[in-house]
Amino acid sequence: MKRLIALLACCGCLLAPRAQENSLPAIFVKPLEADAAQITGWQPALGEGLAEMIITELTKLNKFQVLESTALSGLKDEIKMGEEGYVDASEKVDKGGWKAADYMFVGKVTRFGSSKKGVDLGGFVPGSLGSLGVKSSKNEVQIDWRIVDAATRAVLKTGAATGVQTGVGFDLGVAVNGHGGNIGFKNQEFMNSALGKATVKALTNIMTQVASTSVPAVSGRQKMKEKAAKAQNDAAAQVQAAAKAQQDAVINAPGKVLAVPSKSMVIISIGTNQGLKAGDKLALFETVDTKDDKGVVVFTEEKEAGEITLDSVQADRSKATYSGAAEVKAGWIVKKK
Numbered sequence: 001m002k003r004l005i006a007l008l009a010c011c012g013c014l015l016a017p018r019a020q021e022n023s024l025p026a027i028f029v030k031p032l033e034a035d036a037a038q039i040t041g042w043q044p045a046l047g048e049g050l051a052e053m054i055i056t057e058l059t060k061l062n063k064f065q066v067l068e069s070t071a072l073s074g075l076k077d078e079i080k081m082g083e084e085g086y087v088d089a090s091e092k093v094d095k096g097g098w099k100a101a102d103y104m105f106v107g108k109v110t111r112f113g114s115s116k117k118g119v120d121l122g123g124f125v126p127g128s129l130g131s132l133g134v135k136s137s138k139n140e141v142q143i144d145w146r147i148v149d150a151a152t153r154a155v156l157k158t159g160a161a162t163g164v165q166t167g168v169g170f171d172l173g174v175a176v177n178g179h180g181g182n183i184g185f186k187n188q189e190f191m192n193s194a195l196g197k198a199t200v201k202a203l204t205n206i207m208t209q210v211a212s213t214s215v216p217a218v219s220g221r222q223k224m225k226e227k228a229a230k231a232q233n234d235a236a237a238q239v240q241a242a243a244k245a246q247q248d249a250v251i252n253a254p255g256k257v258l259a260v261p262s263k264s265m266v267i268i269s270i271g272t273n274q275g276l277k278a279g280d281k282l283a284l285f286e287t288v289d290t291k292d293d294k295g296v297v298v299f300t301e302e303k304e305a306g307e308i309t310l311d312s313v314q315a316d317r318s319k320a321t322y323s324g325a326a327e328v329k330a331g332w333i334v335k336k337k
Contacts, residue, residue: 025102025219027064028150029054032143034109042112049183050143053199054105056185057207067101101150102219107206111142111162114195138166139194141202147213151220159209163201167194251275255282257332264322266308268334271318276336280310285333286326302333 032047032054048070059066068075075098082092114137146158170183170193183190183199190196218226255270266284270276285302292298306324313319322328 024063024065025215026067026099027058027103027105027147028067028069028101029058029105030107031070032107032109034112038110039112042109046112046183047109050107050109050199052184053203054107054206057203058105058210061207061211063211064103065099067099100221102221103156103215104148104150105145106148107143107145109141109143111140112195112199114139137194138164139170139198140164141195141198143202143206145206147210147215149216149220151224154220156215157210157213159206161202161205161209163198163203163205165194165198165201167197168192170195252336254333254335257284257328257330257334258317259330260328263327266320266322266328268308268318268320269316270334271314271316273315274336276310276313276318278310278313280313281307281337282310282320282334283337284308284322284324284328285335286329287332305332307337308334 029051031044032050034042034047036042051070055066055068055070058064078087079093079095081087082089082094087093141163142160143162144158144160147156148154149156170190183196185191187196191200251274253270253274255268255274257266258269259267261267268282276282284305284307286305288301288303289297290299290301305326305328306322308320308322310318310320320334
């Protein structure tokens with residue numbers, strides 16, 4: 001029993017963060033860009049590598065549901081394989097399943113490299129043969145960042161983070177290409193270098209700022225989603241209201257006397273379509289026309305002549321009994337009481 005309770009408690013611990021994660025706002029990290037005037041030899045792969053490091057750290061905050069942003073081509077290829085029939089139809093991933101982002105993390109690297117005493121180049125030495133670092137120097141990483149509402153483009157928070165470390169540098173070299181470049185948490189040589197340590201300091205600074213940042217409880221995307229849902233519900237309600245109004249109009253529509261087979265029997269033009277049934281009593285109205293000197297009807301009024309009782313009811317007509325003294329004629333009006 002104790003083992004079962006412990007197992008259930010463990011499962012509860014595993015499930016609770018997942019339920020919480022689903023309620024967190026979604027964010028994606030755009031591959032970082034750089035100030036090319038300050039950083040010689042910058043390549044897009046370096047921006048992807050830094051973005052992957054930020055993704056790792058953002059996930060640890062448990063403040064956002066972090067979406068993949070640097071390996072989208074691989075995800076697209078997985079979908080494409082399913083579309084082309086390489087994956088079983090029951091196993092393939094279809095388009096349209098990706099989660100949309102509430103927020104976007106954007107960063108620009110303004111410093112990323114090493115400075116060397118006695119060299120007057122603004123504190124940074126251009127890389128030799130594409131290298132951004134030197135063997136022993138002061139390494140500095142500076143990143144300007146912001147969090148943007150993905151739906152409205154509103155900038156919610158901005159910040160700047162710097163990391164400085166003196167020691168053995170890291171030679172990025174000329175072979176920085178491909179996904180992630182040569183930098184990241186998995187590259188032990190980079191992590192042990194002064195540049196790697198400076199990068200971690202800058203990222204830690206960013207995460208401290210992000211952790212204390214409050215984003216709106218409802219993002220622009222969620223507001224748009226709620227607005228669209230409300231518009232859809234309103235449209236459905238309008239259709240429903242129009243249908244009900246039409247139905248009410250049919251149900252409450254007055255009928256006419258179609259024929260008078262005998263003094264005590266009349267045939268009228270309404271029936272079960274109007275919700276009538278045998279035994280119902282309806283008011284009978286004589287129509288009185290006023291004509292002009294040319295015999296054209298210019299005014300019609302109704303004069304109550306008594307009531308009828310339904311004997312037999314069909315969809316669009318009924319047979320009724322009339323017990324009044326008036327001489328009923330075709331064209332007279334009948335209405336629900």
